[in-house]
Amino acid sequence: MRSHGSLSELIFPVRCLGCRRLGIDICATCRIDWNNHIYRTFGVSQNRSFPIYSSVIYSPIASKILLASKEDGVLAADTLVAASIANARIYFQKEIGTGHLVPIPSRKKASRRRGRMYINELIEYSGMTPLDLLSHRRAVRDQSTLHADQRAKNLSGAFGIDPTKLLLHDVPVIIVDDLVTTGSTLNEAARALNAAGFRVLGAITACLAKPVR
Numbered sequence: 001m002r003s004h005g006s007l008s009e010l011i012f013p014v015r016c017l018g019c020r021r022l023g024i025d026i027c028a029t030c031r032i033d034w035n036n037h038i039y040r041t042f043g044v045s046q047n048r049s050f051p052i053y054s055s056v057i058y059s060p061i062a063s064k065i066l067l068a069s070k071e072d073g074v075l076a077a078d079t080l081v082a083a084s085i086a087n088a089r090i091y092f093q094k095e096i097g098t099g100h101l102v103p104i105p106s107r108k109k110a111s112r113r114r115g116r117m118y119i120n121e122l123i124e125y126s127g128m129t130p131l132d133l134l135s136h137r138r139a140v141r142d143q144s145t146l147h148a149d150q151r152a153k154n155l156s157g158a159f160g161i162d163p164t165k166l167l168l169h170d171v172p173v174i175i176v177d178d179l180v181t182t183g184s185t186l187n188e189a190a191r192a193l194n195a196a197g198f199r200v201l202g203a204i205t206a207c208l209a210k211p212v213r
């Protein structure tokens with residue numbers, strides 16, 4: 001039973017991020033869809049596979065939570081996504097190893113619109129420090145409407161490494177993103193990092209849209 005509602009709750013009633021039901025940030029029904037577990041898939045770079053660990057299976061509810069976090073900066077949604085990244089990292093660390101967390105950069109236009117570097121902030125929000133190695137070398141299209149082969153083409157050679165960080169050669173790294181779908185983004189990031197001499201242990205994401213292969 002709820003006894004006292006805070007003043008802000010009276011003015012801005014709390015609704016579920018998944019279904020908009022009044023009451024709490026995420027209701028018990030939507031919690032079933034956004035429930036941290038661990039899913040292990042693989043990406044490929046330079047003909048070698050690397051592990052990808054994800055916490056939540058992508059669903060219509062998960063899509064709403066990711067959008068609320070990514071596009072609207074809703075704090076309660078950031079909390080859920082950051083916790084899912086942290087969960088994937090715990091399993092990854094236990095089973096694969098420890099490395100510096102390298103965020104997948106958002107497209108420059110998107111970062112400007114959002115007023116923040118999304119994955120960097122989520123990593124920091126989980127109490128960890130991102131190692132900003134990757135940047136977009138050229139404009140890429142929004143991936144969401146592209147097929148797997150189009151995505152690979154869209155991203156081929158898209159990432160560059162910050163030249164001031166190349167001295168960090170042979171450092172173990174783990175790539176971080178919010179969602180893995182076809183794996184093309186993670187594969188391209190791994191390729192760029194491997195080519196620059198970094199040791200890519202694998203990747204972690206909050207959500208997994210479908211098996212990479």
Ligand SMILES: [Zn+2]
Pocket residue numbers: 016017018019020021026027028029030031
């Ligand atoms: Zn709900």
